[in-house]
Amino acid sequence: MRTTLSRLVFASVLTCRLCLAQSPEPVDDWKPAPSNQAGKQYPMVNSEGRVKFRIMAPKAQSVGVTFRDSSPFTKGEDGAWIGYSRPLDQGFHYYMIQIDGAEVPDPNSRYFFGAGRWGSAVEVPAKDADFYALKNVPHGQLREIHYFAKSANMNRHAFVYTPPDYDKDPNRRYPVLYLQHGGGEDETGWGRQGHAGWILDNLIAEGKAKPFIVAMEYGGNPFAGGPRPTNAPPAAAGATNRTAGGPGGRTFDFSAFERTLLEDFIPYVDANFRTLADQPHRAMAGLSMGGMQTRSITLKHLDKFSHIGVFSGGSIAVTNITDMAAFKEKVKLVFISYGSGELGANRQGGFGGDPRANTTALKEAGVHAVFYESPDTAHEWQSWRRSLREIAPLLFKD
Amino acid sequence: MRTTLSRLVFASVLTCRLCLAQSPEPVDDWKPAPSNQAGKQYPMVNSEGRVKFRIMAPKAQSVGVTFRDSSPFTKGEDGAWIGYSRPLDQGFHYYMIQIDGAEVPDPNSRYFFGAGRWGSAVEVPAKDADFYALKNVPHGQLREIHYFAKSANMNRHAFVYTPPDYDKDPNRRYPVLYLQHGGGEDETGWGRQGHAGWILDNLIAEGKAKPFIVAMEYGGNPFAGGPRPTNAPPAAAGATNRTAGGPGGRTFDFSAFERTLLEDFIPYVDANFRTLADQPHRAMAGLSMGGMQTRSITLKHLDKFSHIGVFSGGSIAVTNITDMAAFKEKVKLVFISYGSGELGANRQGGFGGDPRANTTALKEAGVHAVFYESPDTAHEWQSWRRSLREIAPLLFKD
Numbered sequence: 001m002r003t004t005l006s007r008l009v010f011a012s013v014l015t016c017r018l019c020l021a022q023s024p025e026p027v028d029d030w031k032p033a034p035s036n037q038a039g040k041q042y043p044m045v046n047s048e049g050r051v052k053f054r055i056m057a058p059k060a061q062s063v064g065v066t067f068r069d070s071s072p073f074t075k076g077e078d079g080a081w082i083g084y085s086r087p088l089d090q091g092f093h094y095y096m097i098q099i100d101g102a103e104v105p106d107p108n109s110r111y112f113f114g115a116g117r118w119g120s121a122v123e124v125p126a127k128d129a130d131f132y133a134l135k136n137v138p139h140g141q142l143r144e145i146h147y148f149a150k151s152a153n154m155n156r157h158a159f160v161y162t163p164p165d166y167d168k169d170p171n172r173r174y175p176v177l178y179l180q181h182g183g184g185e186d187e188t189g190w191g192r193q194g195h196a197g198w199i200l201d202n203l204i205a206e207g208k209a210k211p212f213i214v215a216m217e218y219g220g221n222p223f224a225g226g227p228r229p230t231n232a233p234p235a236a237a238g239a240t241n242r243t244a245g246g247p248g249g250r251t252f253d254f255s256a257f258e259r260t261l262l263e264d265f266i267p268y269v270d271a272n273f274r275t276l277a278d279q280p281h282r283a284m285a286g287l288s289m290g291g292m293q294t295r296s297i298t299l300k301h302l303d304k305f306s307h308i309g310v311f312s313g314g315s316i317a318v319t320n321i322t323d324m325a326a327f328k329e330k331v332k333l334v335f336i337s338y339g340s341g342e343l344g345a346n347r348q349g350g351f352g353g354d355p356r357a358n359t360t361a362l363k364e365a366g367v368h369a370v371f372y373e374s375p376d377t378a379h380e381w382q383s384w385r386r387s388l389r390e391i392a393p394l395l396f397k398d
Numbered sequence: 399m400r401t402t403l404s405r406l407v408f409a410s411v412l413t414c415r416l417c418l419a420q421s422p423e424p425v426d427d428w429k430p431a432p433s434n435q436a437g438k439q440y441p442m443v444n445s446e447g448r449v450k451f452r453i454m455a456p457k458a459q460s461v462g463v464t465f466r467d468s469s470p471f472t473k474g475e476d477g478a479w480i481g482y483s484r485p486l487d488q489g490f491h492y493y494m495i496q497i498d499g500a501e502v503p504d505p506n507s508r509y510f511f512g513a514g515r516w517g518s519a520v521e522v523p524a525k526d527a528d529f530y531a532l533k534n535v536p537h538g539q540l541r542e543i544h545y546f547a548k549s550a551n552m553n554r555h556a557f558v559y560t561p562p563d564y565d566k567d568p569n570r571r572y573p574v575l576y577l578q579h580g581g582g583e584d585e586t587g588w589g590r591q592g593h594a595g596w597i598l599d600n601l602i603a604e605g606k607a608k609p610f611i612v613a614m615e616y617g618g619n620p621f622a623g624g625p626r627p628t629n630a631p632p633a634a635a636g637a638t639n640r641t642a643g644g645p646g647g648r649t650f651d652f653s654a655f656e657r658t659l660l661e662d663f664i665p666y667v668d669a670n671f672r673t674l675a676d677q678p679h680r681a682m683a684g685l686s687m688g689g690m691q692t693r694s695i696t697l698k699h700l701d702k703f704s705h706i707g708v709f710s711g712g713s714i715a716v717t718n719i720t721d722m723a724a725f726k727e728k729v730k731l732v733f734i735s736y737g738s739g740e741l742g743a744n745r746q747g748g749f750g751g752d753p754r755a756n757t758t759a760l761k762e763a764g765v766h767a768v769f770y771e772s773p774d775t776a777h778e779w780q781s782w783r784r785s786l787r788e789i790a791p792l793l794f795k796d
Contacts, residue, residue: 037516057500061457079499097502101477102455104495104502111509111516118435118509134544134553142542144589148534155532167670170568191542272565 026050026084033109035092035123040108049124051085053106057099064098089341090126091382092193094119112193116184116221121193126382131389132195137205138164139198142191145272149264152256157218158265159191160273163204163211173274175212175281175396177307178261179388180219180290187218190388193381199388209392212283215269219286219293220257254293261297262304279330283395285309287384302330307395309335311387312342312379315355318365327367333394334362334369337387341378370394424448424482431507433490433521438506447522449483451504455497462496487739488524489780490591492517510591514582514619519591530593530783535603536562540589543670547662550654555616556663557589558671561602561609571672573610573679573794575705576659577786578617578688585616588786591779597786607790610681613667617655617684617691652691659695660702677728681793683707685782700728705793707733709785710740710777713753716763725765731792732760732767735785739776768792 030044030052042054055063058079064070065083073083094114097106105111109120140163149156163174179196181189190196196214203209270277284305286294291313298305299320308331310316315336321327336359343356352358355371362369372390374383428442428450440452453461456477462468463481471481492512495504503509507518538561547554561572577594579587588594594612601607668675682703684692689711696703697718706729708714713734719725734757741754750756753769760767770788772781 055500057498059459059499060497061459063500096505099458099497099500099502100455101457102453102461102497102505104497104505105509107494107500107502107515107517111503117505119505136546136553139544144540144542146532146537155534 026052031125033122034125035110035121036108037110042108043106043122045122045124049087049090051088051122051124053081053083053085053097054108055081055083055097055099055106057081060100062098062100066096066098066103067093088122088124089377089380089382090124090128091377091380091385092121092123093380094121096120113186113188114184114193128386131202132199132385133202134198135202135205137201139201140164140166140204142197147264147268147272149260149268151259151263156260156264158187159216160269161191161197161200161214161216162273163213164201165211166213166274170274173276175210175283176269176273176275177212177214177283177285177395178266179214179216180284180286180293181216182286182288182290182312184221186221187216190214190216194385194388196388199385200392203389203392210396212396213269213273213275215265217257217261217265219290220254252289252292254296257293258297258300262301266304279304280306280332281396283307283309283333285311285335285388285391286313287311287387288313288379302327306331307333307335309333309337309387309391311337311384312339314352315358316362316369317353317358318361320352324365328365332368332397333391334359334367335372335387335391335394336369337372337374337383337390339374339377339379339383341376342383343373424450429523431520432523433508433519434506435508440506441504441520443520443522447485447488449486449520449522451479451481451483451495452506453479453495453497453504455479458498460496460498464494464496464501465491486520486522487775487778487780488522488526489775489778489783490519490521491778492519494518511584511586512582512591524780526784529600529787530597531600532596533600533603535599537599538562538564538595538602540595545662545666545670547658547666549657549661554658554662556585557614558667559589559595559598559612559614560671561611562599563609564611564672568672571674573608573681574667574671574673575610575612575681575683575793576664577612577614578682578684578691579614580684580686580688580710582619584619585614588612588614592783592786594786597783598790601787601790608794610794611667611671611673613663615655615659615663617688618652650687650690652694655691656695656698660699664702677702678704678730679794681705681707681731683709683733683786683789684711685709685785686711686777700725704729705731705733707731707735707785707789709735709782710737712750713756714760714767715751715756716759718750722763726763730766730795731789732757732765733770733785733789733792734767735770735772735781735788737772737775737777737781739774740781741771 027046027048029047032041033043033045044052053065056079057063063073063081067085069086071084073081075081096103096119106120109122111118112121140161143160143162145158145160146155179190200209204211269275282305284294284298291310294308295310295314295316298308316334336355338355359369359371372387374386377383425444425446428444430439431441431443442450451463454477455461461471461479463483465483467484469482471479473479494501494517504518507520509516510519538559541558541560543556543558544553577588598607602609667673680703682692682696689708692706693708693712693714696706714732734753736753757767757769770785772784775781
């Protein structure tokens, strides 16, 4: 009897552990992910947000995927391995495929720069995907530029979004948002997985945002790796100095990027695009590490920036502001956002204090401060796409 | 004795077969390939043009690479597999890594669209790499655009290179080169692996070419796959109708692309960029399939194009021209090129007749016709980069 009980307990623990590791049988409404290479059926995504992978590897001993809590992959008679992720949040997620100990991109997906490397990602279609969809509206241009930065003594690579009407009137000038990626990402992030261009095209077409320029540089990678080579195309071009610190110590040093931004990039953009080149018409925002950079650089240079956006990257407390009267005079917007999944059980989260409470305190001190919580998302691109959608209508309101 | 002889013969045959499959011990002057992801040491390339791969796959049974005549990969104690390619031509080559029957991108390389998919490529540094190097000269912009094409009833995706001074003088207008990729490639090819922008930046800086706009659309893929989805970023956006035929029959049908080019893309470029929108200031060129498209479309529409460039894609014979007087009046340049390795032992090669002889005959008939042979390269990007370098100074000479 005792043995039987033990066995039952053991079996139920086992079952339970399997339960935790895997959802029940996935819903069978699979569709090819929008992030696939043209013509590829896999990976597929279902209405639960689970991803079904198919990897042809006839002689492999084991195949898997880097998403935690994925099902074991099983091999079919055709030599293709099938496996499933857990239900993922709506939006965009980086991953790699594992084949007999090798970690490689999925040959079926398109490739994106994140987690410090070019690799695979899957787009789980979101209920609100319409706001970043490619529509038949007037489109801006995403312009790839190269310029020489004296502060860094190297050729650098960046992207500049110009709004739909930019080339129509050669006398019109535009405000500029400097928009930064996260740690382990690069200057391609906002244009590719962030869909910054389509978000703004759509908002402008609906009359919800004023047209402005968006400038996207490489903010460096304090987490890993040395400086990037100077003489290589897209993601590899435009090296920056490595900044000190890392995820352990959280002692980031953004001074090299700060110099390049202020001494080279902003002057280059002002000289080569029809900008309104003054403080009232210059904003900075960024996600995660880019939010930390935004916070650090704008607070030191309130003479340069009037609008501040920090997405999943901390917040600004009243105590961070040395001269509140001057701050209120110069700063027209403080926008702080987080994904709901980042805020923890007490809906606080963030570092440098509760971001919502900090923002409320700023508001009470008379600052135009806005807090946005992205529902049902975490530290991921869907939170940041929505943050751009939310901040854009608040920028450059004369 | 007979047995010994047999063994000797057998052994020497074996040795000889290994000789054929592998060069002798590679020269030990390896350097990271310029096409690697930032910070990655492998793949490496040596002065013979051999590539040394390193793939971490501790539990794999076999690892290889799609380059023919590569050495077998061997596993080290650290779980990393090392293997070598044969000596490759200078320039750019697509490949994939094989792990236990799976064919996947090399996690160390950057990714490019070719052979019908996003995958790996390696750049073997060329002696003449300087002409497409990123230099500290004034740079043009590579602009990513989206537009709606009525002829195809879909949103399409293209790139437009604007020369360095384009934004300096809002009254200046520029000629346009329509530049097409090869079969299995897409509109990203010329801007990424072709380095079209840096080639033209450098030629313009040296005063060797007039500044002009380059417009790059997706010419379709008659070899494989269906139409691309319409609503997806970079390589997947901008679908086109599949054209009929294939590599077996060589019965290509470029009519869908021809309609989109003439009815939608050229009008869009003329309406949205400061072009000189007439026949004398419009050129078309392409590589391989793009050369075939150029030949086919320009010969049918001499009222639209004045300069014709066909790179590794056939040639134009005197007998292809129905009205030689009209042709000479309208066409200011016929430029035909091939890699030396494509021309065969008799230095002829090509299809539709010997391209050099055809071009000489055109010249003798009074056409401004130029033949270029790229030394020591074959049907590959180094031939086409050089072809762009050679044709650019010949374009739009008033």
